[in-house]
Amino acid sequence: MENQARKKRIFSGIQPSGDLTLGSYMGAIKNWVALQDEYECLYCIVDMHAITVRQNPADLRRRALEQLAQYLACGLDPQKNVLFIQSHVPQHAELGWILGCYTQFGELSRMTQFKDKSAKHKDNITAGLFTYPVLMAADILLYQADLVPVGADQKQHVELCRDIAQRFNGLYSDTFTLPEPFIPKMGARIMSLGNPESKMSKSDPDGCIYLMDKPEDVMRKFKRAVTDSETSVKFDKENKPGISNLLTIYCTATGKTLEEAEAEFAGQGYGVFKPAVGEAVVELMRPVREEATRLLADKAYLESVYREGAQRAQYLANKTLSKVQRKIGFIAR
Ligand code: TYM
Numbered sequence: 001m002e003n004q005a006r007k008k009r010i011f012s013g014i015q016p017s018g019d020l021t022l023g024s025y026m027g028a029i030k031n032w033v034a035l036q037d038e039y040e041c042l043y044c045i046v047d048m049h050a051i052t053v054r055q056n057p058a059d060l061r062r063r064a065l066e067q068l069a070q071y072l073a074c075g076l077d078p079q080k081n082v083l084f085i086q087s088h089v090p091q092h093a094e095l096g097w098i099l100g101c102y103t104q105f106g107e108l109s110r111m112t113q114f115k116d117k118s119a120k121h122k123d124n125i126t127a128g129l130f131t132y133p134v135l136m137a138a139d140i141l142l143y144q145a146d147l148v149p150v151g152a153d154q155k156q157h158v159e160l161c162r163d164i165a166q167r168f169n170g171l172y173s174d175t176f177t178l179p180e181p182f183i184p185k186m187g188a189r190i191m192s193l194g195n196p197e198s199k200m201s202k203s204d205p206d207g208c209i210y211l212m213d214k215p216e217d218v219m220r221k222f223k224r225a226v227t228d229s230e231t232s233v234k235f236d237k238e239n240k241p242g243i244s245n246l247l248t249i250y251c252t253a254t255g256k257t258l259e260e261a262e263a264e265f266a267g268q269g270y271g272v273f274k275p276a277v278g279e280a281v282v283e284l285m286r287p288v289r290e291e292a293t294r295l296l297a298d299k300a301y302l303e304s305v306y307r308e309g310a311q312r313a314q315y316l317a318n319k320t321l322s323k324v325q326r327k328i329g330f331i332a333r
């Protein structure tokens with residue numbers, strides 16, 4: 001009943017394991033902003049996920065706060081949305097433990113992010129890295145989220161979350177809303193500027209644009225972006241991955257269609273196209289960078305936002321958690 005009366009709900013989050021990137025902006029945050037009026041939204045800074053690989057404590061703390069400032073600067077309204085820090089809501093860990101007992105080892109072994117990350121961090125393959133998707137499922141299911149706006153790389157995790165929810169519902173009657181991933185048609189997988197065969201990621205500073213990069217750094221990275229030996233600005237993912245990625249970035253930044261962008265640069269070389277993409281991104285990010293810088297000077301305000309967010313999140317999280325605890329046979333506290 002409750003589900004029918006309320007607005008549909010959204011949950012999503014980003015790890016403060018590096019500075020926010022253009023990839024995360026285009027794959028996720030842009031949609032968070034677009035959906036904030038239509039849905040009841042919770043957007044989280046998932047610091048508990050970030051520690052699945054080793055973090056410097058001071059950097060982690062700084063980045064979590066910067067990330068909140070950037071969420072706000074991107075246009076997320078703290079009145080409309082619940083903005084909070086994952087570790088401030090202990091129900092995530094509690095539900096995570098429970099759901100881990102309803103998840104198979106084999107399912108977690110198939111997660112491609114685990115395979116990639118464990119290959120990258122061979123000397124530190126922790127249990128947390130392995131069970132990470134269970135915590136992510138807890139994030140989503142705690143709030144009965146209907147929709148999870150993410151980039152393409154997170155689709156597999158959202159699908160696992162649905163499987164866990166379905167299994168639990170089957171055993172104990174309807175408990176969790178089954179979430180759907182919401183993946184943008186354009187911008188779901190922004191590639192590295194240095195290597196257009198691999199995803200733009202915060203751990204690759206040269207191929208990655210950070211939201212707080214200075215305009216001159218953005219321009220330099222775009223001018224150096226790897227392309228191909230041809231000259232035509234055409235979308236062809238197979239044969240021209242670099243140019244296709246730049247076209248995707250250009251269109252996502254400007255709202256133009258691929259056809260419009262191809263027509264705009266027809267007959268012009270990469271020497272014109274690459275800086276034009278850089279400029280479009282600089283203009284897109286300028287207000288975000290300026291507003292985030294302004295907000296970061298007001299720590300008291302940021303603190304009030306994350307404190308209130310955690311309170312609102314806990315209220316909702318507790319409802320689900322106590323239902324789950326009752327169903328599986330724990331004695332009420
Ligand atoms: P994370 O922190 O790696 O990335 C945050 C969001 O940005 C998207 N993204 C991209 N989209 C397009 N192109 C790229 N190059 C790119 N890089 C990142 C990601 O798909 C993601 O949407 N497990 C999640 C964090 C998480 C979460 C959750 C998400 C934890 N709990 C619950 C949704 C719901 C992660 O590692 O994202």
